[in-house]
Amino acid sequence: MKKSLIAFAALATIAGAASAQSSVTLYGRLDLSINKPTGSALKNMSNGSGSRFGVRGVEDLGGGLSAFFNLEHRFDADTGAQSAGPVAAGNNANAAPLSRFWTGRSIVGLQGGFGKITLGREYTTAFLMSQLAADPWGWDTVVSGTPTGGLNQLITGGAIARVRNDSSLTYNFSAAGFSLGAQIAESSDTINKFNKRPFNFAVSYAAGPVALMLGYEKTGQVQKDSAKWLTVNGTFNLGAVKLGALYGKGNTDAGADHKSYLLTAVAPLGQGEFRASYGRLKNETANVDAAKGFAVGYHYALSKRTTLYTDFLRNTALATNKTGYDFGIKHNF
Template sequence: MKKSLLALAALGTFAGAAHAQSSVTLYGIVDAGLAYANNVGGHHLYETSAGNLQGDRWGLRGTEDLGGGLKALFVLENGFNAFSGKLGQGGDEFGRQAYVGLSSQFGTVTLGRQYDSVVDYTGALEVGSQWASFYGAHPGDLDNMNNSNRVNNSIKYTSANYSGITFGGLYSLGGIAGQFNRNQIFSGGVGYAQGPLTLGAGYLNVKNPNFSFFGNNATSNAATSNMAGSTVYSGYASAKTQQVISAGGAYTFGPATVGATYSNTQFKDLGQTPGTGLNPQGLNGSAKFHNAELNFKYQLTPALLLGAAYDYTKGYGVNDAKYHQGIVGVDYFLSKRTDLYADGIYQHASGTDSTGKTAVANINGLSASSTSNQVAAVVGIRHKF
């Protein structure tokens, strides 16, 4: 009897230790609101809008302690629309993230569907990823700082934190027999965060972006354009390569934070990716964009945040389109997990856009205006769990 009791006690101790060494967390965000635009194809637009400050999601995050400082980990993260319940990311069940890997004192290696280094190291420094909603992202999110696109079939390394410095890189195999470079993606970046100063830089190189980057979801087109969402770059679906170089920084003094980002995005070798109707204008060469953003936020009270930003995009190479964008916003925190927000965005366009026509305003997440100007506003509530 004593032996049996001892055995049960030992088993209970072992089970408790095993439980302490492993964990699985359920988490998520529900973000919903109402949006208005003064001109979408020549008409006013009133609509419900989900995932404004952050995309609606639920996920599972788990770790297992393997001993000796080594841990196994996984993340499965689903995106959805709070108003319709539909899957996000083009119908993928875990379209936001899905990966598994190992972590140690030397860093973390993961495999799956993941974020690129531009998102990891500079994305959080643009206002579209902070208080301004996705409507306040750079036009068309052409540099992916707002994380519109993920990377399939990727292998990723993220370093440990060395006195505020982190770095990492990602490589995605194209998976096309006999064509090693086709659909290949690679990126790298470095970040620094210590005290009031945050800095970041990232690089992204995407082969055949129409299919490997914009078209890697369940409902993507297998042969035609997946880049039709914005006139800023919809005419460049035939590009062989998309390249993004990005940098940004922010400095906090008291309740105020001043930040800036810069990116150079290029759609190279136009006409070199085959597909139905990808190059109706017969373009060649490279379409390039400079983008610069200045932003400011002020924590007026512990519960009330005010923000303002200006963004400038200039096309060169194939087109000469210019986009000026101003954003203001307010975020009021009811608690650590729930907040109310409101944002207003104004955009003015000029020159010739990717379609070869006179550029019209095209705020991210909306269809194009019929004129050079477009105004949008959104109010909503976000809850984190």
């Protein structure tokens, strides 16, 4: 009996060690709001941010080396329909088809002391490290990305930037407050047919209350010119409020020069967070505003996973229906 117990304990130890070598996590989000987007008189129920279901995992290969993967499906929670995902203006050559199942991410890679190497459908480094970081709404809700492109998505992305690249090779490295990311992707695959290989890079530095970021990308689209977008942004956390600013500059593949700026403030308020921004995107070539206005919002944390939120924005660059708003609930699992 004693030997059996010892053997059982040994097997349990081995099994525990084996399971500790790798881990797989199921996760997701459901986010729905009642909203009226800018540019429309219609009131809708739609995703406040991309509702999703995903699986990710890491396997310890020993010697500080590990393999990882991430698959993420996007869907419209109001109907259960498969979502094509956001497609930035000017990137119709890569409009995500409805047949694409892993719209969010489809990646595999290796990481260690050398950094992180990722292959597959992945966010651009310029988007993750600069454009997304500059927007207090994180390209979500009626303010930024859902359901009609919003205000801050246009300002931070310049109506040029891409969100993700298919068939991409991405490298990331972080040390002592500095972070670096670079990505290159195939110009042609089973979905995309760009004139040149999409390329992007980003760098950031964070120390105490200060964070600075820079992102640059060429989308691979060429008509009159190569489409490209540069952003420089930063934040300063005063404790009671975190202030931020972004400046963007670039041109479309048709040769139109775009410039933008965004000023932001985020402040903890009770059990929630108050957000505010003001910015502008201007087509310098045509001398017209593509987006201009302000947004405010309050996001209240019912728990670590569940948030109630409301937002209001006004885009004066629009001819009609300049205002928008939403009331929503987001749950992460």
